[in-house]
Amino acid sequence: GGQPDQDTDMSRRLAFLAEADGLKSVYRATRILDASRRENSGEHSWHIALYALILAEHAKRPVDLDRVIRMLLIHDLVEIDVGDSPIHGDHDISEMEAAEQAAADRIFGLLPDEQGTALRALWDEFEAATSDDAVFAKSIDRVQPVICNLETGGGTWPEYNVTAQQLEDRVGWKVAKGAPAIWDHLQSRIRAWFAAA
Amino acid sequence: GGQPDQDTDMSRRLAFLAEADGLKSVYRATRILDASRRENSGEHSWHIALYALILAEHAKRPVDLDRVIRMLLIHDLVEIDVGDSPIHGDHDISEMEAAEQAAADRIFGLLPDEQGTALRALWDEFEAATSDDAVFAKSIDRVQPVICNLETGGGTWPEYNVTAQQLEDRVGWKVAKGAPAIWDHLQSRIRAWFAAA
Numbered sequence: 001g002g003q004p005d006q007d008t009d010m011s012r013r014l015a016f017l018a019e020a021d022g023l024k025s026v027y028r029a030t031r032i033l034d035a036s037r038r039e040n041s042g043e044h045s046w047h048i049a050l051y052a053l054i055l056a057e058h059a060k061r062p063v064d065l066d067r068v069i070r071m072l073l074i075h076d077l078v079e080i081d082v083g084d085s086p087i088h089g090d091h092d093i094s095e096m097e098a099a100e101q102a103a104a105d106r107i108f109g110l111l112p113d114e115q116g117t118a119l120r121a122l123w124d125e126f127e128a129a130t131s132d133d134a135v136f137a138k139s140i141d142r143v144q145p146v147i148c149n150l151e152t153g154g155g156t157w158p159e160y161n162v163t164a165q166q167l168e169d170r171v172g173w174k175v176a177k178g179a180p181a182i183w184d185h186l187q188s189r190i191r192a193w194f195a196a197a
Numbered sequence: 198g199g200q201p202d203q204d205t206d207m208s209r210r211l212a213f214l215a216e217a218d219g220l221k222s223v224y225r226a227t228r229i230l231d232a233s234r235r236e237n238s239g240e241h242s243w244h245i246a247l248y249a250l251i252l253a254e255h256a257k258r259p260v261d262l263d264r265v266i267r268m269l270l271i272h273d274l275v276e277i278d279v280g281d282s283p284i285h286g287d288h289d290i291s292e293m294e295a296a297e298q299a300a301a302d303r304i305f306g307l308l309p310d311e312q313g314t315a316l317r318a319l320w321d322e323f324e325a326a327t328s329d330d331a332v333f334a335k336s337i338d339r340v341q342p343v344i345c346n347l348e349t350g351g352g353t354w355p356e357y358n359v360t361a362q363q364l365e366d367r368v369g370w371k372v373a374k375g376a377p378a379i380w381d382h383l384q385s386r387i388r389a390w391f392a393a394a
């Protein structure tokens with residue numbers, strides 16, 4: 001039913017949502033808390049949106065929480081095409097970025113033009129990591145795996161030979177930039193883990 | 198670091214977020230679109246929050262999309278204690294509801310009081326399914342598995358012996374109540390599938 005244009009619009013939206021399902025098959029470096037398996041990027045996206053909702057008042061600068069949540073819901077969609085890059089892995093950054101841009105073109109391009117353009121702009125903002133909303137969103141995205149690893153006795157840190165210094169250099173300042181109270185709270189637990197490792 | 202009260206608050210929030218991880222191990226009746234495995238309630242919660250974001254303009258009545266998204270992010274948390282009840286399964290409704298209330302008490306009770314109370318009220322509103330926001334949120338929660346089944350050649354309908362009439366009685370009117378344009382769009386595909394089944 002409906003007008004032809006409405007039908008086309010709806011079909012494009014449903015095609016995008018079906019494509020998004022692929023994020024449930026992209027597996028990350030981190031394990032779920034019972035350690036039974038790797039976490040996938042779909043459930044990760046849910047968990048960090050919930051993190052943002054619960055931890056918003058610890059943002060360093062005032063944020064529009066609803067924009068942050070929307071950002072986090074879409075931030076990993078490009079992984080459907082390019083996979084997840086573990087923060088402690090080695091990869092060519094510029095090559096990765098070009099692949100992610102192409103993936104964003106394809107995936108957000110599935111939507112009706114106006115909606116696709118708006119969500120693509122939100123994804124670009126997250127990637128640029130300069131607005132207050134994006135900085136907080138990045139902090140949340142970075143801190144969840146750390147908490148995951150702490151809750152699972154170090155999790156995948158030994159596997160990736162992560163040191164306390166690497167964690168500080170690659171993750172700590174990014175978390176502290178958007179949510180210093182969270183990093184502050186975690187630091188004693190992190191120090192204790194690496195001291196005992 | 199931080200004041201003792203802030204530390205307690207942060208600890209309660211992180212405990213809630215760690216508990217929420219359990220939703221990634223609650224498996225639903227529906228399969229992911231490549232049919233390789235059952236969908237879990239964590240990734241389902243992400244997917245329907247994205248559905249709401251993409252399909253909001255098809256809501257029957259004006260909704261506050263950001264409230265709808267927050268509702269959908271938390272709506273399934275009680276399943277950590279009570280599991281998922283397939284809509285086409287058989288269960289004692291009042292027993293289920295009592296168990297869900299107890300689960301909501303426990304899980305939202307992990308949070309600092311003020312935050313726990315606010316999110317519990319949002320969950321109660323979703324369950325009551327009377328506000329415009331909740332009616333639309335329920336429509337989205339109900340329609341995603343239908344689309345999933347359509348995209349996977351009937352999916353788990355044969356397994357649960359679902360008939361076209363059951364689908365209309367148990368799902369259709371709930372979807373149509375909050376998002377009639379979506380149900381209208383799907384009906385020809387649903388009729389075609391059951392005619393061929």
Ligand SMILES: [Ca+2]
Nearest residue numbers: 241272273338
């Ligand atoms: Ca649900």
